Amino acid sequence: MSILCLVLVLMLSSASSTSCCTEHESNCLLQFLEGLSQDGGLSMSWRLGTDCCSWEGITCSSTVSKVAMVTDVLLASKKLKGSISPALGRLPGLLRLNLSHNSLSGGLPSEIMSSGSIIILDVSFNSLGRILPPSPPLTTGLKLPLQVLNISSNKFSTELPSLDAMVHLVTLNASNNSFNGQIPTDFCTNSPSLAVLELSYNQFSGRIPPGLGNCSRLRVLNAGHNSLRGILPDELFNATSLECLSFPNNNLQGTLEGENVIKLGKLATLDLRENNFSGNIPESIGQLNRLEKLHLNNNKMYGSIPSTLSNCTSLITINLGSNNFSGELVNVNFSNLPTLKTLDLRLNNFTGEIPESIYTCSNLTALRLSTNKFHGQLSKGLSNLKSLSFLSLTNNNLTNITNALQILRSSSSLTTLLIGRNFMNERIPDDDSIDGFEDLQVLSLSGCSLSGKIPRWLSKLSSLEMLKLKRNQLTGPIPDWISSLNFLFYLDVSNNNLTGEIPTALVQMPMLRPEKSAVQVQWHPRAFQLPIYRLTSLRQYRKANALPTMLNLGNNKFTGLIPPEIGQLKGLLELNLSANKLYGDIPQSICNLTNLLTLDLSSNKLTGTIPAALKNLNFLTRFNISYNDLEGPIPTEGQLSTFTDSSFIADAAACMLLPSVCLGLMVMG
Ligand SMILES: *[C@@H]1O[C@H](CO)[C@@H](O)[C@H](O)[C@H]1NC(C)=O
Ligand SMILES: *[C@@H]1O[C@H](CO)[C@@H](O)[C@H](O)[C@H]1NC(C)=O
Ligand SMILES: *[C@@H]1O[C@H](CO)[C@@H](O)[C@H](O)[C@H]1NC(C)=O
Ligand SMILES: *[C@@H]1O[C@H](CO)[C@@H](O)[C@H](O)[C@H]1NC(C)=O
Ligand SMILES: *[C@@H]1O[C@H](CO)[C@@H](O)[C@H](O)[C@H]1NC(C)=O
Ligand SMILES: *[C@@H]1O[C@H](CO)[C@@H](O)[C@H](O)[C@H]1NC(C)=O
Ligand SMILES: *[C@@H]1O[C@H](CO)[C@@H](O)[C@H](O)[C@H]1NC(C)=O
Ligand SMILES: *[C@@H]1O[C@H](CO)[C@@H](O)[C@H](O)[C@H]1NC(C)=O
Ligand SMILES: *[C@@H]1O[C@H](CO)[C@@H](O)[C@H](O)[C@H]1NC(C)=O
Ligand SMILES: *[C@@H]1O[C@H](CO)[C@@H](O)[C@H](O)[C@H]1NC(C)=O
Ligand SMILES: *[C@@H]1O[C@H](CO)[C@@H](O)[C@H](O)[C@H]1NC(C)=O
Ligand SMILES: *[C@@H]1O[C@H](CO)[C@@H](O)[C@H](O)[C@H]1NC(C)=O
DSSP states (O other), X not given: OOHHHHHHHHHTTTOTTOOBOOHHHHHHHHHHHHXXXXXXXXXXXXXXXXXXXXXXXXXXXXXXXXXXXXXXXXOTTSOOEEEOOGGGGGOTTOOEEEOOSSEEEEOOOHHHHTOXXXXXXXXXXXXXXXXXXXXXXXXGOOOOOOOEEEOOSSOOOSXXXXXXXXXXXXXXXXXSSOOEEOOOSOHHHHOTTOOEEEOOSSEEEEOOOGGGGGOTTOOEEEOOSSEEEEOOOGGGGGOTTXXXXXXXXXXXXXXXXXXXXXXXXTOSEEXXXXXXXXXXXXGGGGGOTTOOEEEOOSSEEEEOOOGGGGGOTTOOEEEOOSSEEEEEGGGSOGGGOTTOOEEEOOSSEEXXXXXXXXXXXXXXXXXXXXXXXXXXXXXXXGGGOTTOOEEEOOSSEEEOHHHHHHHHTTOTTOOXXXXXXXXXTOBOOOOTTOXXXXXXXXXXXXXXXXXXXXXXXXXXXXXXXXXXXXXXXEEEOOOGGGGGOTTOOEEEOOSSEEOSBOOHHHHTOGGGSSSOOHHHHHOOOOEEEEEEEOTTSOOEEEEGGGSOOEEEOOSSOOEEOOOGGGGGOTTOSEEEOOSSEEEEOOOGGGGGOTTOSEEEOOSSEEEEEOOGGGGGOTTOSEEEOOSSEEESOOOOSGGGGGSOXXXXXXXXXXXXXXXXXXXXXXXXX
16 A cells, blocks of 8 residues: 555544555556656646556445555547556456547557456557457467457458457457458357457458357347358357348358248348349248348349238338349338338339338338339329338339429428439429428439420429439520529439520529528538439549539530639539530639539530630539530649540541540539
């Protein structure tokens, strides 16, 4: 005991609650402090000669005897930097060590990993690496009391060592490191209590060890985002306590066998997305009546969905997208699934009508049936889905857009509506009875060959951020009310038959203006319920503000000059005015759009010289002004030097010299 403590104890004589830590413990803690290069203010209370039980982050046992023991060192999120001293492993009564969310580096000392007292060790969210020390081999007869080991989100980068002596281990979280090699085979031979094994976001390779089937208490097994291959071994399904079986984003293959699945009656999460699984969904899936989340998307599975899926009455999320499932969905009685919130079946081969029973799932917030072969008209039942926020029916064979809009307008929670590539060759309704859509932020009606004018009811969608009307047969001008859509930052009306001049209203669109206007400051887009895709890229977008601000008027019949005011749209990242009948000069002001990534003015009747100041457009990755009647030298400075001549010219002479010029449309920088 330190002198001071002795004095204290003597002074307070038998005032029973007072207790002090030993000098040995103080020393261990001070050694830890010494190893830190930044102590987050710990040294204010961690002072030699004071009772370490009163130090910040330290708890001692409330003892019967006069001498307490340090039981807890809880220093999460204290902005600590430096290395972890082995001395912490010598605190004889330490039960809980929590150093998570700091910036500690160096190794995790084996004295701590092999502590004879620690039961909870959390060093997650640091920069520890590289080698995780193995626990003492079984032959030493040592049995460590450790129950919880959280080493996740660090920089460990070797194989996961043997943890043989951790016979009481219940939870191991090693996710988000760079562990490699095979997953150890014998976890549960030595640690029979293992309940949570989390290995995701590493570089594990090889096969799933059949030995995991011996883990009779295993509830959570997550090894997603690794490089595992092979099949799900039959033995794995002996681990019948499993509630979460999760291997997303690996190279696994094989099929989901009915007699295996049936054994996991407690399963709540089955996540095998982004692998190479094939085969059907087995009928026995219906036995999993606790199943809440089913993710089989992005595999090569096929066949129809078994009707027994309706027996999984706890389902909240179903994602079967990007497979080759087929058949009619009417087999499945969705009215047995009242808790369903997300149903994603995109990119499959489903046929028939959208089953009416889906509309009984009143908590449904996201429904995506895009790129299938559904046909028929939208059902009035859809208006039962009062929570529906995300609806994508893109690329099916639905008919009667008037009917669809009449029904959807009363879905007051809708924020994202993607219904393009349906309703072929119909006429876009333009009557004032179409109102509602108060919360709609994203609307796509692309690729329907719709005729008619840009309808007035769109002007009432005051929350609209993205409007896609490309690839229709719309005629008439862009209406002036466009600038009243305060939040609109993405407008694509390309590939239509629109006429007239480029309206000055476009130049007044608030979201494209340079000033940090009130609307831009207010704008905090929510995440989409499901990530959306732009056809041109495989990228997923989770939030509207991840998409570029853009104006695409390409491939229409616009005439007149490019208004010089266009140079005020400083927020623009993509501008496409190509394939119209625009004439006159390229306004100098375009060179002020210094954030542009894409500029396409090709295939118009523009004349005059190429503005030299285009070289200021430092971020351009796509640029095309070819197929005009421009003259003069081609600017070669700045970013423009990264483009080939075909971005600029396409006259007969150029074609003779460089035949490829006349073939290429857009050239990447
Ligand atoms: C460690 O502390 C952090 C922050 O307080 C907390 O979130 C975490 O749950 C703790 N770890 C354990 C194992 O209790
Ligand atoms: C580390 O894992 C344990 C066990 O799962 C958990 O209780 C603790 O909260 C985790 N730590 C952090 C910082 O999340
Ligand atoms: C493991 O830790 C990571 C953070 O490092 C966390 O996201 C994950 O939820 C944890 N897993 C379990 C099963 O607690
Ligand atoms: C992985 O670790 C990094 C660095 O600590 C952290 O920023 C990131 O959020 C972690 N990822 C997950 C999925 O926990
Ligand atoms: C484990 O699974 C295998 C293969 O499925 C089986 O032969 C064996 O009997 C099972 N063992 C136990 C203890 O259930
Ligand atoms: C599962 O569903 C089928 C048909 O959908 C039904 O005949 C069967 O009784 C159900 N089984 C259970 C266990 O509920
Ligand atoms: C629907 O959601 C609400 C609110 O989240 C919840 O209270 C209710 O229990 C859910 N209904 C069903 C059938 O799950
Ligand atoms: C989709 O299903 C139809 C029969 O319903 C079949 O002829 C076609 O080959 C399938 N398409 C694909 C891509 O599998
Ligand atoms: C689309 O539906 C219409 C009528 O419902 C039908 O005539 C047509 O063949 C369908 N087209 C495709 C590609 O399935
Ligand atoms: C399309 O829907 C409208 C409105 O619901 C309806 O009046 C009309 O009869 C429908 N047209 C066809 C061809 O079914
Ligand atoms: C749109 O323009 C194309 C080509 O110029 C033409 O074939 C088509 O008939 C036009 N459509 C309408 C609705 O004007
Ligand atoms: C470019 O912007 C600057 C500053 O906003 C302005 O002074 C200048 O007139 C603009 N240039 C053109 C050609 O519009």
